Amino acid sequence: MRWEAQSTEREAERTLPGLDIERVxxxxxxxxxxxxxxxxxxxxxxxxxxxxxxxxxxxxxAFRGCSHACTYxxxxxxRVLLANGQAKPIAEIEVGEEIYGTTRGEKYRRYTATKVLxxxxxxxxxxxxxxxxxxxxxxxxxxxxxxxxxxxxxxIGAECGAMRRPHLTTNDELAGVxxxxxxxxxxxxxxxxxxxxxxxxxxxxxxxxxxxxxxRPEQRLHRFRLALTDFEALRRAREYLAxxxxxxxxxxxxAATAGRREIRAIRHQSRMAYEAITETVAWPGRAPPGxxxxxxxxxxxxxxSYSCGVFRIANCDRxxxxxxxxxxxxxxxxYVIEPTGKENGLTHVRLTGGLKEALRFFHxxxxxxxxxxSIEGVALKSDARLRVESIEPVGEVELFDITTxxxxxxxxxxxxxxxxxxxxxxxxxxDAGRDFEREIIVKVNVPELLRAELSRAxxxxxxxxxxxxxxxxQWAEGRYELMPPMLxxxxxxxxxxxxxxxxxxxxxxxxxxxxxxxxxDASVNFSVPTLEEKAWRETEPHTPHPRKR
Numbered sequence: 001m002r003w004e005a006q007s008t009e010r011e012a013e014r015t016l017p018g019l020d021i022e023r024v025x026x027x028x029x030x031x032x033x034x035x036x037x038x039x040x041x042x043x044x045x046x047x048x049x050x051x052x053x054x055x056x057x058x059x060x061x062a063f064r065g066c067s068h069a070c071t072y073x074x075x076x077x078x079r080v081l082l083a084n085g086q087a088k089p090i091a092e093i094e095v096g097e098e099i100y101g102t103t104r105g106e107k108y109r110r111y112t113a114t115k116v117l118x119x120x121x122x123x124x125x126x127x128x129x130x131x132x133x134x135x136x137x138x139x140x141x142x143x144x145x146x147x148x149x150x151x152x153x154x155x156i157g158a159e160c161g162a163m164r165r166p167h168l169t170t171n172d173e174l175a176g177v178x179x180x181x182x183x184x185x186x187x188x189x190x191x192x193x194x195x196x197x198x199x200x201x202x203x204x205x206x207x208x209x210x211x212x213x214x215x216r217p218e219q220r221l222h223r224f225r226l227a228l229t230d231f232e233a234l235r236r237a238r239e240y241l242a243x244x245x246x247x248x249x250x251x252x253x254x255a256a257t258a259g260r261r262e263i264r265a266i267r268h269q270s271r272m273a274y275e276a277i278t279e280t281v282a283w284p285g286r287a288p289p290g291x292x293x294x295x296x297x298x299x300x301x302x303x304x305s306y307s308c309g310v311f312r313i314a315n316c317d318r319x320x321x322x323x324x325x326x327x328x329x330x331x332x333x334x335y336v337i338e339p340t341g342k343e344n345g346l347t348h349v350r351l352t353g354g355l356k357e358a359l360r361f362f363h364x365x366x367x368x369x370x371x372x373x374s375i376e377g378v379a380l381k382s383d384a385r386l387r388v389e390s391i392e393p394v395g396e397v398e399l400f401d402i403t404t405x406x407x408x409x410x411x412x413x414x415x416x417x418x419x420x421x422x423x424x425x426x427x428x429x430x431d432a433g434r435d436f437e438r439e440i441i442v443k444v445n446v447p448e449l450l451r452a453e454l455s456r457a458x459x460x461x462x463x464x465x466x467x468x469x470x471x472x473x474q475w476a477e478g479r480y481e482l483m484p485p486m487l488x489x490x491x492x493x494x495x496x497x498x499x500x501x502x503x504x505x506x507x508x509x510x511x512x513x514x515x516x517x518x519x520x521d522a523s524v525n526f527s528v529p530t531l532e533e534k535a536w537r538e539t540e541p542h543t544p545h546p547r548k549r
Contacts, residue, residue, distance in 0.1 A: 035440055037476065042443040045450035045486075046464070056465040056498065060450060062482045063470050064441035073122055073399030074411055075138035079180050080402075081410035083113040085362045085373025087180045090400045090411070095119055100375065101406030102146075102415055108379040109146070109175070109415070118403040126397045127155050129168065132385040135179035135412055140399060146408070146415035148173045148386075155391065168388050176414035177356040178384035181364040184293040192240040194291035197281040198298025199237055200226065201320055206277060222274035227253040227265035233301040233368040238266050244276050283323065292327035297365040299324055306372055309379075311351035311358045316344045324349050331364065333357060356382045359413075386414060440476055447485035454493040461520070464490065467500030477505060487512040496521035502528075504548045 047059045076091030083098035093099070093116055101114040129137040129145075137145070141156040145168065157167025184191055200206060204226040212218040228234045238248045248266035256262035268274070284291055299320065304313045313324055321337070328335050328349070334357065338348040351357055355378055362373045402409060402418050409416055453459065466472040472483055487509055490497050497516060499506060506513070506524050516522040528546045 035475075038439065038441050039444050040441060041445045042449060044453065045443075045446045046453050049468075056463045056468075058462055058464045059468045060446065060464055060466055060472075060486065061469045062443050062446045062472060062480075062486070063474060063476060064443075073124070073140050073401040074143060074416065075126065076121075076398060076400050078137065078139075078400075078411045078416075081180070081359075081413075084370040085359075085375070086183070086366070087363060090402065091121075093119055093400075093402055099404065100410050101404050101408045102380055102410075103406060105379070108381055110380060111375045111378050111410075112406060113376060114405040114409075116402050116404055119400070121398060121400045123396055123398050126394050126399060128390075128392050128394050129155060129388060130390045130392075131174065131178065131414075132387040132389055133178045135386065135414065137412055137414065137416075138394060138397065138399075139416075144417040146175045146417070148175050152417055168391060170388050170390070172388045174386040174388070174414040175380055175382075176384065176386065176410060177359050177382045178386055178413040180413055181360045183363060184290065184297075184366050186294075186366060188290050189243070190288055190290040191294035192243060193280055194287075194294025194296075195298040196237060196240050196277075196294075197283075197291075198295040198300070199233060199302050200224075200277065200281050200298075201317070202299045202302025202315065203228065206274070206281070208274060220271075221269070222271050223267070223269055224274060224277050225265055225267040227263050229261040229263050230301070230369040230371060231264055232370060234264055234266060236368040241266075241277070244280060246273050246276060283319070287323075287327065287330070289330065292330050293365040295323065296327050296331070296361070297367040300361075300365070300367045300372070301369050304367070304372060306358055306374075309354065309358075311361070313349045314346060316346050318345065318347075321347050321349060333361065354382060356384050380415065384413070440474075442476060442480060442482075444480065444482075447482055447489065450486050451489035451492075454489050454495055459493065459495075461493065461495050463496045463498060463521070465498045465500075467525075471501050471503060472499065473501040473503040473505040477503075484509055484512060487516060491516045491519065494519045497523075499524045501526060503544050505544075 045060055047061065049057050049059060074090055076089055078090045079087040080090050080093055081087055081100045083100060095116050095118060097116045098113050099116060100111050102109040103112045104110075124140055126138050127141055129139070131137075139155055141154065143155050144152040145155070147153055147168075149172070151166060153172060154165055154167045157165040186192070186195075204224065206224050208220055208222045210218055211221050226234065226237055234250065238250065241248055246268060248268065250264055250266055252262065253265035254260075254263040268277070287295070299313055299315070303315050303320075304311075306312075315321055315324070325335070325337070328351070334352045336350050336352060338350055340346045340348065351361060353360075355375060359375070367373065404418055407418060409418055466483075477483060483506075487497070489495075491512065497520070501524070504526075506526075513522050513524060
């Protein structure tokens with residue numbers, strides 16, 4: 001690159017948004033594929049890694065953003081499991097939303113809520129992966145999924161030759177619960193009547209009684225009251241009752257105490273409201289699927305629970321138990337009836353099939369209370385039939401990817417890997433897509449800062465990792481040469497180092513690595529996901545050729 005020929009400008013603003021450090025200059029480098037470089041003076045070099053889940057505690061990143069432009073993405077209609085138990089297409093996911101990822105436990109990976117840190121789109125060649133249960137996943141060839149063998153595997157690859165790498169075959173099974181059920185039409189009147197029937201019969205006071213006031217004739221009083229600690233169900237019921245022209249006021253039924261949550265309620269006391277509600281919650285002569293979905297959502301909100309992997313609906317009313325059974329059977333669920341033997345006739349309807357069937361219930365009937373749909377901490381194990389049946393090309397399509405706090409997400413019911421680095425650009429008010437590849441932040445004073453920090457008496461000579469966020473040997477390093485003085489500082493302070501790169505440029509510094517190795521541990525690792533020409537150009541378009549690595 002002819003760097004000296006590029007235009008430069010001194011900035012009137014001395015900082016970048018979201019980056020509280022001095023900006024020295026900004027310049028465009030057209031020959032570097034339209035890249036714009038921002039030279040800044042940082043305040044520190046060493047970054048402490050939070051937690052203790054990585055084999056290193058300290059990193060150094062001289063660059064923010066990366067010109068390699070690597071892409072690993074999924075089709076826009078890929079449904080992502082949200083932390084509220086619902087599912088949403090990845091194209092509609094927004095930064096800041098809470099979704100489910102996984103975390104490693106003692107024996108199993110387990111589901112855990114995580115936030116979306118970045119979201120972007122691209123166009124490239126994609127492949128359709130079809131699983132035994134009918135689940136379809138459309139992703140780039142370099143996208144990775146977690147298998148039941150405990151390995152991340154790319155969509156395509158080979159056992160030998162140019163495409164040798166871990167990849168999916170028809171012998172592999174993916175990990176998860178499989179395809180998500182379609183959500184019900186919650187705007188349909190038949191669903192709403194079913195929901196009100198389940199919720200009101202399960203948890204409301206709908207009655208009348210005769211009362212004779214002093215000196216007056218007998219009166220018949222009517223009462224409807226629904227009091228809940230979960231306000232999502234209460235407000236859904238209020239909305240659905242409004243369809244009947246019954247506007248309800250919400251009020252505090254019981255204040256919160258040290259050991260009890262606040263209870264809020266809605267009520268009606270007119271004969272007209274009583275008769276309208278009674279008619280609405282009457283048992284139907286013939287229950288269509290929409291009514292069944294609404295009823296199961298309502299009775300679950302009223303009397304259901306999901307805890308420690310056990311799904312139950314409990315009630316003492318035999319009619320309610322019978323209708324719950326009938327609706328579950330109509331929608332294809334497996335269940336068992338468990339009488340408690342109590343005098344009041346309390347009976348449990350327990351859904352069988354584990355997490356797979358619990359999630360199918362949540363998605364298919366859509367209960368309102370998100371607290372009851374939590375799968376936090378549930379083990380990633382299932383009897384879902386997720387063996388790979390076929391992998392076929394589908395041509396060039398628009399694909400989407402996200403960054404999450406766990407480094408993965410649940411895509412169409414299976415565990416999908418995501419990019420972890422791009423979200424750092426959003427801290428600068430830059431986007432995680434094109435800006436990450438074209439707006440490169442260069443911390444020009446990192447070498448001197450690193451030497452000063454490593455020379456402090458309290459420095460314990462812990463391992464320092466390079467390349468954990470962006471490649472320290474990306475194109476700009478050929479001009480800035482920030483690595484040699486940093487390696488010299490590591491050598492002089494006997495500090496161990498680990499480097500990960502997609503460039504052959506570390507060979508330039510080979511002698512320095514040898515010198516470090518004489519006084520401390522030193523390792524240089526090259527990322528080579530593929531040797532196949534087409535796959536390389538599509539997924540890592542601006543990296544050095546993998547054969548050079």
